[in-house]
Amino acid sequence: MKRKIFALGLLSLAFSANAQSLLGVQDQASLHIKEGTLVYGGGELKTVGSGVVDNFGNVMIVGGGVKTVTTTNAPKTDGGNIILRLWSNATTNGSIVNGGTVIKYGQLYIDGVSQSDVTGIVDKEYKDNAHGAYQQMAIPFYQKKFNELSAELGANLSANRSNRTGILVWNNSKVRFDHFTPVNNTTDIKLAGHPVANSGATSYYAIGSRYFNAFTGGTANTLGTNVFTIKGVPFAGNITASLTGAGDGVSFGEGGTSRNYYGERYNTYVGDHWEHSNVAGRWKNNYGKNIYQFGNPYLTNINLKYIGTVIDNLVGVRVEPSTNVKATGAELGGTYISYVGGVATGDVKQAIVRPMGTFEVKLSAPSTRVLDFSQLRKFAYEANSSNTSTYPGGVTVLSEPASESLFSEMSTNSTARITNNISNSTVKQLGVIALDADGKELGRTYYVVHANGISGQPTKLSSQVTASSKNVIGTFEEAKKGGVDEDLIESYWLYINEANENDFKGKEVPMRIYSSDVKSLAFEILENAEDIADGQERLSSGESFYIFDGKKHVLIGNNKKIAISSTDADFGLYYGKPAELVSSRETIATIQKPSSTILAYDESIAAHKILFDPEWKKATVQVFDLSGRLIFSQANVDATKGEFVVNLPSAVRGTYIVTAVSETGKKFSQKVIK
Known part of the structure; x- marks a missing residue:
């Protein structure tokens, strides 16, 4: 579908234009932007009083700020003026959640200005797959207050790390989640041992979801779709993140059994699907290292399809949550894109990160690269062809933009660079x-x-x-x-x-x-x-x-x-x-899928637990010492409960072999040094 860009003068009934404010919506006026439409402004976006920009399409502001003011020109901070709508069951291409529900959303692109020029409040309607105990998300708002976010989600967030009400933020350097209290803290929070770059714009959060469900929760919007409304000041353009230091100095231990600062075993939350086929190298060398987790800092999609042409040691990316989901609504765990000589492979068409979405980058070795997020922005819902796009998102321009260079192909979409990297073959x-x-x-x-x-x-x-x-x-x-x-x-x-x-x-x-x-x-x-x-x-x-x-x-x-x-x-x-x-x-x-059953140590009860593969129904659990002597055995363990406490001899230090066999014959075995 082709999108249309309208010259500002054609919409004079909805907004006014002058030298200081090229896109101004006055008090009691409303500008409705339909799906498939791009509105371009070469200056400031400003609403006055009850003026509303109701955006189902795409708004692009270049060279000017964003302001929401009262009728007396004072800052208006309660929102309700610039609204990025979300709706579900769209009939055209969109972003898929929960087993086939298609959602689409208004997007806002801001570029060519400093953060001090962006002070207006934007309402972002939010809906996503429910991720379980913690909801993974980006927070694309400058100095967003976490107590406000808690109220907007009805999440009752706290400083508690373990009861599903906490606020966790990923620490790329230390390979762990850190946590903090929502009281008096914002997205640019500074934590000990956790440097926060770019005012927290690219931070990767896990928000406790004990009291809210990202898919079914919220309230009905104007189209009857249940959504949450998150409000804040959007980040300006030109956001970068360093790809250096992830996992430096961190030792996972044998089988990932070492513990992080919070006493959590690395093998209970760290995984590396690119390195996992190197069986002998698991938890060694580059396994789980040089992995960076980020959030999308923008209120537009970002496209990761071509970043392999500019990051020479890029192995792959994982986009979460997955857009390939079971019909039952159960998530498959993310989409994977690997890069061969700069060419994307795997879930190529799903290499799009939605606003408030998250993703992971895996490098083959330590790097000094910098990822420029501003060059990744796209309005398109699907990663587009590198040689057919004339504008980020595939927009067909029907009026003359202020800057023609803005609508040229992005530097990351280089067919020539791809060809040079794999000149002896195609992928x-x-x-x-x-x-x-x-x-x-x-x-x-x-x-x-x-x-x-x-x-x-x-x-x-x-x-x-x-x-x-x-x-x-x-x-x-x-x-x-x-x-x-x-x-x-x-x-x-x-x-x-x-x-x-x-x-x-x-x-x-x-x-x-x-x-x-x-x-x-x-x-x-x-x-x-x-x-x-x-x-x-x-x-x-x-x-x-x-x-x-x-x-x-x-x-x-x-x-x-x-x-x-x-x-x-x-x-x-x-x-x-x-x-x-x-x-x-x-x-x-006769081939059976490898089991995801693992053995983990629970610090809170000072005991090991078997965490069963979700497909297991029953299990027989046995423990042997190194001589092969059976010291514990229990049949018909209910694996559907998810876990089983293994009581190793408390007074005897030694090495033990813990085994489990499912009702279908799948086997698990792990050595424990106590």
């Missing part, structure tokens, strides 16, 4: 999407090939991302000859799988589905992060992707679908015409 990607009987997505997985790709278990960082036990579809690590690597079956499985397009051509990558609700598979084919034509099968190399369903090899076309039965679970994926079927159907059929 080819197959996405396989599992759909239920109603066509709703239940999960997805990706297969990526290129000339420098690594076939089999990688010995260095690659585009590979491991899957979690919650995923219903994924691939397993391939053997060099093709088929499943049986030595790694119980170690991990994959969300994004990578192979070399030359040495693995025509060989099988094993794929498995773990849900009888999957009734069809849809396919997406990208080359250098761009869609090939609908229905097209052949890539620039002359090769194609294939899928084996246990009976025949099927040639795959972009955006095509195939129906499957509820008993179809084992498949093979191929780049290049399959030479032969190399893996045993019987072997693939």
Whole structure:
């Protein structure tokens, strides 16, 4: 859909223009900005008295500030004047939450001014997936008071870290969440051992959600959508963040069992899906290090699709919360984008971070890079093509803007830079999407090939991302000859799988589905992060992707679908015409997803707990000493309760092996040094 930008003079009935205020809405006047419309102002945005900017579209203010004043020209600080609307069940492309509910929202872009020029209050309507005990969010308001945020969310926030009412802020340097009291504190709070950059604009918060639900809570807005309204002074443009120091000097300990400043075991909250397939290197070297978590500082979307062209040691990003969610509304845990020579792979189309959204950046090594957020802003809901956009967000400009350079392609959208980085190949990607009987997505997985790709278990960082036990579809690590690597079956499985397009051509990558609700598979084919034509099968190399369903090899076309039965679970994926079927159907059929069950130490009760995989129903728990002697055993443990306290001998120090076996035979084992 094309958007239109209107010259200011055409809207003179709604607002006035003069030398000091190019976009002024007077007392008792109202400017309604429809979806798909861009209003551009080359100066100040100002409302007077009860004047309202009711924004369902996009407003762009360049070179001027934002003010809300009373009829006597005093600062008006109670809000209700510049409103960024949110609405659900839109019929066009938007941002997806809770299993298919599409939401869209008004956006505000401010640039070319200092923070002192932005004093007006903006109302941001907020709705999101509910994340559980703590709601992950950015707070895109300058010096926002946390007691105000608590009231706006009805959250009853406190200084308590452990009762789901706390305010936590991520500390990239120390790899932990810090907390503080909401009383008399704002987003530019200074904490001991926690430097806050850019007035807290890019901070990543976890807000206790004991008393509010981000999806169902709030009150009905003008369109009947339940929303929360968060008010504050927006940040001006030109916000940067340093990509240096994450995890420096932090030791996770054997198996992540060391504790942070607050006594929490690192293995209870730190994860690294890019490093996890390096089984021997887990919790060592770069595992869990050089990871930066940020919040979107703006009231516009930001696009992460092209940042691999300007950050040379970027491994990948994770965008939270996920836009690929189960039809039941259960979240899958985020979208993953990996970068190959600057080219995005994986959830490429979901590389958009919404206002108040959060994301994670993973680097391959320590860096001195600076991430310029101002160059990432987009109005589009989906990451767009690098060579077709004339404006951040794909806007078609119908009137002359004040600065033509503003509407040029962003520097991060460089096709030439991508080509230079992978000049000996293109990056080819197959996405396989599992759909239920109603066509709703239940999960997805990706297969990526290129000339420098690594076939089999990688010995260095690659585009590979491991899957979690919650995923219903994924691939397993391939053997060099093709088929499943049986030595790694119980170690991990994959969300994004990578192979070399030359040495693995025509060989099988094993794929498995773990849900009888999957009734069809849809396919997406990208080359250098761009869609090939609908229905097209052949890539620039002359090769194609294939899928084996246990009976025949099927040639795959972009955006095509195939129906499957509820008993179809084992498949093979191929780049290049399959030479032969190399893996045993019987072997693939016996593969179980690696368990997410872990053993953690609970400081509050001075005991270890088994935290069960959500799919486990019953378990048999046993404890052995190093001689192999059984010292504890309990059958029929109710795993649906989520945890089980393991009472190790209190008076005897030693090393123990804790095991658990689910009702389906899934096994867990971990060594404990007491």
